[in-house]
Amino acid sequence: MNIFEKILARASGRPETKPGDIVDARIDVAMIHDLTGPMTVQSWNKIGLAKVWDPSRIVVIFDHLVPPSTEQAAKVQNEVRKFVAEQGIPNFYEMGRGGVCHQVMPEKGHVRPGELIVGADSHTVTYGAFGAFATGIGSTEMAAVFATGKLWFRVPKAIKIQARGTLGEFVMGKDLVLDVIGKLGISGANYRGLEFTGEAVDRMSIDGRMTLCNMSIEAGAKAGIVLPDHRTINYLQGRAKASFTPIVSDQGAAYERELVLDAAALGPQVALPSSLEQIRPVEEVVGTKVDQGFVGSCTNGRIEDYRVAARILRGKKIGRNVRLIITPASQEVYRQCLREGLLETFIESNAIVTNPGCGSCIGIHLGVLGPGDVCISSSNRNFIGRMGSVEAKIFLASPATVAASMLRGEITDPRTVS
């Protein structure tokens, strides 16, 4: 069996599973945040039960609208706080204590290899970077999980991605996953699991692996996974809040198909507005004028991302006509950036540094785009209206490419600066 089949077999108490089987599986961890949580709480209240199945397995994180930008946002957050108190949920990350849910979940040890995790957010797939089967569900379905601790799954077919060779300088996990999405297509992994393997993945940092798994949903995947190894174990040491037994794919496990990529030959990639259907090598769009840059989000708001951005911006000023927004994914990342002097580099370059959270990726606050604005962003989606106006344009790229593009206010190949 492959890792997807093995985790679902374990969680459903079966000796084995195969693609197409529908299983009723026990959920190890369930996560909600401040934008999907209020609806979960509403649905929960309609069920009419007194207590959730297991408060210790529920994690609540405020990240989308922190601090709240409207009265309505503040109101729904209070409804979730009330639920947390009533149910005695110990793992609640209030603003100032956490950050973006998908960063906080592993940082605080709520993600362990071999686990089955659901989150009321599509980027829950990020936790696959730690060898967990993690997927997004809706708010009401989450209320049903809170009631029963179980959920049905159709065992997915799996696609194995093999990235041979190693990535070059200023070429990041983001570029690799953009290339994968370009090759599979935006629905090419619908209902499927993506297993990322190969030398480039083996040698990739945890931060980079999180980017890979995070964006597997942009090809429609149910889950994206990197098999756990020494990097995974090292990261989880001192963090994991429960013991775990890593699960890996068997030798000779079955996959629907394999996609082999030459990571060594890959350069920076850019997704053109307004979907991830058009992924191009950066060379093809070099010189395109941009008004705003964003380095942040669950996709690329980690320490490695800010180290590379700061390396490009150190001692320089961003272009006169551009704005750069830096939104660290979590308090931990924020503090680390502070310790390493990265925030000072950003501030000296004339970037604005915001508090941790989802920031401008969701298009509601902290840097909403206006009509005609062109943005280059390290986030995950460039859909029409995603970051504000339906008349704005969003290019997606790595933090290195975003930082390099800020120097002259036009899309720039990071390999050609500094």
Add this chain to the structure above:
Amino acid sequence: MILSGKAIKFGDNIDTDVILPGKYLVLTDPQELGKHAMEGISRDFVTKSSKGSILVAGENFGQGSSREQAPVALKGAGVKCVLAESFARIFYRNAFNIGLPVLECPGIKSKVEEGDEISIDLEQGKINDATKGLSMTANPIPDFLLAILRDGGIIENLRRKSAHGT
């Protein structure tokens, strides 16, 4: 369950950000959400759908975010059923969970046009286009999902099951 209405048609890869833009995610009332359905892509959808509609689309309908507010907004706007070539998985699950019927119907995009009179027999998976005089068959829905639809959503389904002690 028989559903009928006029077809409103969209293309491939309609994402949840255009079905319901992020700025409305703090709303929780289905009628309020319904006022903004498809706002990212269509200015007259809400008016066209107000008397009840059947939404017809191409591949990968509902891709992107897990926001359940997307199917809730469609339902709030009067959509009785979504027929598409294929769906993104979270949207598909969400739709059943909130009691909005959705059917995978291969070939529908090239057969049905905007404004066609459509009727659907959910249990049988039969779709009839009275304007064109065509009938089509949808991919079957598993029984446990049909049961959720009959109850009106997963919450009602859970309540019924717990009331019966099953």
